Amino acid sequence: MKKLINNPEQVVRDMIDGMVLAHPDKLKNLPGTNVMIRAHAPVQGKVALVSGGGSGHEPSHAGYVGVGMLDAAVAGEVFTSPTPDQILEAIKAVDTGNGVLLIIKNYSGDLMNFEMAAELAEAEGIQVAKVVVNDDVAVENSTYTTGRRGIAGTVFVHKIAGALAEKGASLEEVEQVANKVIQHVRSMGVAFTPCTVPAAGKPSFEIGETEMEIGIGIHGEPGTHRTAMASADEIADILLSRILDDMKLSPGDQVAVMINGLGGTPLMELYILNKKVSQILKNKDISVYNTYVGEYMTAIEMAGCSITLLKLDDQLIELLEAPADTIAWKN
Amino acid sequence: MELVNAQIDKQKEYLTQLDQAIGDGDHGINMTRGFKEVIQKIHQTTYDDIGKLFQDVGMVLVSKVGGASGPLYGTAFIKAGQVLKGKPEITINELGQAFQESVNGIKLRGKSQIGDKTMLDVWEPVTKYIQQNGNTLNIRELISYAREQMEHTKELEAKKGRASFLGKRSIGHLDPGAVSSCILFETLCSILLEENLTKE
Numbered sequence: 001m002k003k004l005i006n007n008p009e010q011v012v013r014d015m016i017d018g019m020v021l022a023h024p025d026k027l028k029n030l031p032g033t034n035v036m037i038r039a040h041a042p043v044q045g046k047v048a049l050v051s052g053g054g055s056g057h058e059p060s061h062a063g064y065v066g067v068g069m070l071d072a073a074v075a076g077e078v079f080t081s082p083t084p085d086q087i088l089e090a091i092k093a094v095d096t097g098n099g100v101l102l103i104i105k106n107y108s109g110d111l112m113n114f115e116m117a118a119e120l121a122e123a124e125g126i127q128v129a130k131v132v133v134n135d136d137v138a139v140e141n142s143t144y145t146t147g148r149r150g151i152a153g154t155v156f157v158h159k160i161a162g163a164l165a166e167k168g169a170s171l172e173e174v175e176q177v178a179n180k181v182i183q184h185v186r187s188m189g190v191a192f193t194p195c196t197v198p199a200a201g202k203p204s205f206e207i208g209e210t211e212m213e214i215g216i217g218i219h220g221e222p223g224t225h226r227t228a229m230a231s232a233d234e235i236a237d238i239l240l241s242r243i244l245d246d247m248k249l250s251p252g253d254q255v256a257v258m259i260n261g262l263g264g265t266p267l268m269e270l271y272i273l274n275k276k277v278s279q280i281l282k283n284k285d286i287s288v289y290n291t292y293v294g295e296y297m298t299a300i301e302m303a304g305c306s307i308t309l310l311k312l313d314d315q316l317i318e319l320l321e322a323p324a325d326t327i328a329w330k331n
Numbered sequence: 332m333e334l335v336n337a338q339i340d341k342q343k344e345y346l347t348q349l350d351q352a353i354g355d356g357d358h359g360i361n362m363t364r365g366f367k368e369v370i371q372k373i374h375q376t377t378y379d380d381i382g383k384l385f386q387d388v389g390m391v392l393v394s395k396v397g398g399a400s401g402p403l404y405g406t407a408f409i410k411a412g413q414v415l416k417g418k419p420e421i422t423i424n425e426l427g428q429a430f431q432e433s434v435n436g437i438k439l440r441g442k443s444q445i446g447d448k449t450m451l452d453v454w455e456p457v458t459k460y461i462q463q464n465g466n467t468l469n470i471r472e473l474i475s476y477a478r479e480q481m482e483h484t485k486e487l488e489a490k491k492g493r494a495s496f497l498g499k500r501s502i503g504h505l506d507p508g509a510v511s512s513c514i515l516f517e518t519l520c521s522i523l524l525e526e527n528l529t530k531e
Contacts, residue, residue, distance in 0.1 A: 084394070112440055113397065197360070219493070
């Protein structure tokens with residue numbers, strides 16, 4: 001394992017400290033926790049948004065803390081959900097009496113820890129609402145009650161719910177718009193190489209030089225199936241056709257596109273992928289309102305990518321375009 | 332608890348390997364971190380109340396393990412602790428009752444049932460086995476029963492947790508949570524055996 005670290009058990013602590021030192025105008029660390037909050041939190045009169053999850057997905061989640069997006073992000077250990085006590089600290093630090101929305105990705109661990117934290121916060125008299133992001137169509141057809149995973153589409157939930165909260169909407173309204181985004185966002189990913197969790201010290205899985213894993217999650221967990229490596233155009237076809245099958249878009253619909261790198265894919269390749277994605281959408285008469293290409297939700301150094309489509313309407317466009325000022329998203 | 336910690340630490344890489352096969356590869360790391368903290372915590376106190384001991388273990392696991400294992404193992408210990416509250420020593424029957432509460436807690440927290448390829452596939456049958464056999468419980472037989480239940484998870488298709496995303500590809504792999512649970516029960520059994528031996 002060759003990594004720019006000091007000690008595998010200290011990576012999250014060291015990352016948080018380094019992040020705050022780089023962006024003191026935007027972020028502060030809640031003392032004694034792995035919670036990052038806005039430099040000027042709590043913001044009076046506003047519904048607060050709290051998200052989080054395992055570390056290793058940078059810039060998620062602290063990268064989206066700031067004006068127009070999140071109020072707090074809770075960093076768990078690498079690929080491990082944060083614990084209820086930490087989430088509770090985040091909730092208490094940003095609540096101003098207007099309520100707190102928890103944005104959770106659909107993984108058993110995240111759900112259980114955030115639910116426990118919500119129960120504890122409610123016991124202290126804090127109004128809490130929860131939304132669960134499940135944009136990954138790769139696992140849609142599994143009959144399991146666990147349902148679809150939450151991956152890069154979560155960033156659109158942060159952006160749009162965050163924008164509405166910034167305008168002074170109520171907790172109920174913010175929760176509703178978050179659920180609207182969740183209904184209209186779909187993603188799917190692919191991996192070419194594994195990643196190494198520092199504390200494990202070796203790659204999470206093995207994959208042949210000429211293979212790819214389709215339907216990968218963002219934790220280096222195996223995908224749904226493995227096939228021979230394909231060209232960028234073919235990969236765009238495979239991923240997008242699954243997404244479009246699920247979304248049932250009509251000609252004339254408008255979407256936002258996110259081409260997300262998983263940590264080990266050069267921007268060059270993401271743009272190559274986007275060329276085919278935009279061609280396919282054009283052929284189907286689906287208009288692309290905005291395209292986001294970059295690293296939004298990564299899996300340490302895993303090579304691979306995900307494609308996310310968000311179906312837009314006037315309200316979602318307005319909120320997508322609303323001002324935001326965070327490390328990883330600025331409007 | 333120290334034995335559990337030692338066993339979990341010994342099996343850290345094995346648990347992580349199992350989890351790399353069908354999950355995200357952090358089970359051994361997380362469990363080790365949790366039980367290390369448990370040892371630190373219980374060394375600061377002397378316990379004459381087994382319920383309080385279980386409660387403290389549960390709270391530490393909830394706040395230090397993370398993932399799905401933290402809430403599930405934490406809940407299991409906290410629930411058992413509520414049954415054992417105020418007791419300086421316990422019988423096998425009381426242990427059976429306590430574990431029944433743990434099983435109820437695990438089901439509620441994880442929304443899981445038997446056959447989903449989770450830790451519950453060890454916890455529920457082992458608890459029943461303890462209850463059915465009561466004071467005539469043969470510890471060595473309990474150990475092999477727990478191992479059988481753990482081995483059985485290999486044949487199951489995962490319905491809960493990250494392994495469920497693999498669908499049928501999860502068949503043929505042991506469930507990491509079932510394995511760590513089995514380690515827990517085996518360690519408990521080895522302690523019970525030693526106690527029996529000293530009594531004889």
